[in-house]
Amino acid sequence: MGRLNERGTSTGSKAYAWLEHRLGLIKPLTEAAEHPTPSNNASWWYVFGSAATVLLLLQVVTGILLALVYSPSASEAWTSLNFLNHNVALGWYLRALHGWGSDFMIAIVLIHMVQVFLFGSYKFPRELTWIVGVVLLLLTLGMAFTGQVMRFDQDAYWGLGIGASISSRIPGIGAQLVHMVLGGPIIGGATLSRFFTLHVFVIPGLLLAGVGVHVFMVLRHGVSDWPMPGRLVRKSTYEREYHELTEKTGIPFVPDAAWKDAVFAAAILFAVMACAFFFGPFGPGGQPDPTIIQTAPKPDFAFLWIYAVLAFLPPNLETPVLLVAPVLGIAAMLLLPLIASEGERHWARRPVAVLMVSVIAVTLGIFTRLGTYTPWSPIMNAWSSDAVPVRYMHDRTPLEREGALVLQDKQCRSCHSLDGHGGLRGPELDSVASRMTEDQIVRQVLQGGGNMPAYGNALNPSETKALVSFLMTLRGDGLQPAIDASRELTHTSQVGAPASHVAGNSTLKP
Amino acid sequence: MSEFLKYPGESSNDALPPEGKAAAHTRRAFLFKLAVGMNAVVGAVLAVPLFGYLLGPAAKKKSAAGTWISIGDVADFPVGETRLAEFRSPVATFDDGETAKVSCWVRRVSAQKFQVFAINCAHLGCPVRWFSESKLFLCPCHGGAYYEDGSRASGPPERGLFEYRYKIAGNSLVIHAGDMPTLATQASCKDKPLVQIAPPTPETRSTTWEG
Helix, strand or coil, rough: HHHHHHHHHHHHHHHHHHHHHHHHHHHHHHHHCCCCCEEHHHHHHHCHHHHHHHHHHHHHHHHHHHHHHCCCCCCCCHHHHHHHHHHCCCHHHHHHHHHHHHHHHHHHHHHHHHHHHHHCCCCCCCCHHHHHCCCCCCCHHHHHHHHHHHHCCCHHHHHHHHHHHCCCCCCHHHHHHHEEEEEEEECHHHHHHHHHHHHHHHHHHHHHHHHHHHHHHHHCCCCCCCCCCCCECCCCHCCCCCCCHHHEEEEEEHHHHHHHHHHHHHHHHHHHHHHHHHHCCHHHHHCCCCCCCCCCCCHHHHHHHHHHHHHHHHHHHHHHHHHHHHHHHHHHHHHHHHHHCCCCCCCCCCCHHHHHHHHHCCCCCCCHHHHCCCCCCCCCCHHHHHHCCCCCCCCCCHHHHHHHHHHHHHHHHHHHEEECCCCCCCCCCCCHHHHCCCCHHHHHHCCCCCCCCCCCCCCCCCHHHHHHHHHHCCCCCCCCCCCCCCCHHHHHHHHCCHHHHHHHHHHCCC | CHHCCCCCCCCCCCCCHHHHHHCCCCHHHHHHHHHHHHHHHHHHHHHHHHHHHCCCCHHHHHHHHHEEEEEEHHCCCCCCEEEEEECCCCCCCCHHHHHHHEEEEEECCCCCCEEEEEEECCCCEEEEECCCEEEEEEEECCCCCCECCEEEEEECCCCCCCCEEEECCCEEEEEEEEECCCCCCCCCCCCCCCCCCEEEEHHCCCCCCCC
């Protein structure tokens, strides 16, 4: 038995020697994996980069498998996705893995970036590692956007329209750029083909090459040591200090530090598998038929915050902000390590860095949250589906009830809510009469303003009269009606004549 | 020293004896440089068709994108109403499937006067919907609103709806369609230049009105 073992071992080592003599890669790779790293960075905080790489590999594998069935043609893509969901064994699960893997990858890449930023790991000599990392983040987002186009449904179609509309705002070359983005004059087959090319060939190639460079630089400079308050990075001394620390406390990266990476990677993979299993694939939504206009297009989760920002920008600022803000943001991320390449690394001594992360995270979180329920969008069926609450109809005059009918019929509920039902674009109307006087309501309805269209052309004088008298009954829980403080002073001419006043106003704008 | 050098600029040769300098200018080194130069020339020539192919969509002439197309019988559009019309994009190609379909809103102002609006919101291209009761076009994406004549009512759009050029040929309503309408590629670029939104005039402000 012992002899057999011995013979087996010697055969094995002979085979290894044969292979390594020709390949020459096993020994250097093993040495790289076992390189000594300061023991203080064998931490659970250092596991996100490797997890992002593992997720990238998952995306490559699942992406290749999906490409076996997917048809990148505008006339067939949507059908082929439904075929994958319903007719191909486990097709739904592969689509779910790829979709959830994408969401997880963006999340892990962002967490990795925040960790590196808060730990000051981007400082000397790892500036270029950070810069390549920023490029990898942008490529990851590029994969997410082009991937959303691959799911060629209504959201993808109108999302491309939004992309083209943004491109069209670039001065001078707007039209050419729209044609470049779309591959022609309209969203169609050529558009899907070029986004497929980007999603499957161009961006993954750059991403894999970029990850290679990124990891190579991590090995070259070593994984950053755990930051300590007061231990400053200086270009003249840092590398010697890092080297001494490694000499003194070094442990082999594999296995002493890497076991945590491996555990976390397995946990993340399992989380993706579980999400994919329990929540299933994303879409596809409605078919990409642009004549079906009963749709409220929305981008994927990662881009909801941009979608929300676009709703809040004032019209005359939109183009400048759209064109300038991304340039400034990306430039700031790229230049960060060059501007702050030395000094304190520990977050406790970098309040501005902590504040920046907090403010950016809260801002993105709020806009993303707003993007999930789009309070700026009119609820287009509220006028016919959300009735006026019964209690608002009790003890009302016929005229006031007629006004409630006008309120519904003229689709005020698209933007205004009653009792929590209806649009959120305008203020809720439950207590409107305690905020505005009759005159103010008449003026607001007929002339609009403050983001409300003017309804002077859509309402005749009697409709206006009925509507306003109904609105005047909406005073919340027994609040006093709003009054015009100056009314007392002009008592003589105005008192007791609201009806003629309304009629007079509505003839101003027929 | 420099008068002994074949190429006075190559100062790295300075330390070499004359034989060494000669060796640095071997025929092989010269041929390699020549070959690099040949590759540069071939590469530059090759780049012309490659970039021409890549930039093809952007280079297309504006007049080529679009033509006149009928969107229905004039009688299908009653005077005073705004109705949805559909057509197949005249610039669609073999692989466009149902994305070749286009919708537009047709408003018949009078017997001979029409307005044909693009379905795409002037803000970011989402499909606007017409509400005849409130006489508004509303956009589902960011809440842009337009009056019945297509002018901007409220929300993020900085201008009114895009309009197609139209003419009445016999009994049919014919429009000029091609490019997807955006701020840079409007449905009828010549007729209606970009309108930047004007600052709010006093009478449209909500709080300062005085009767």
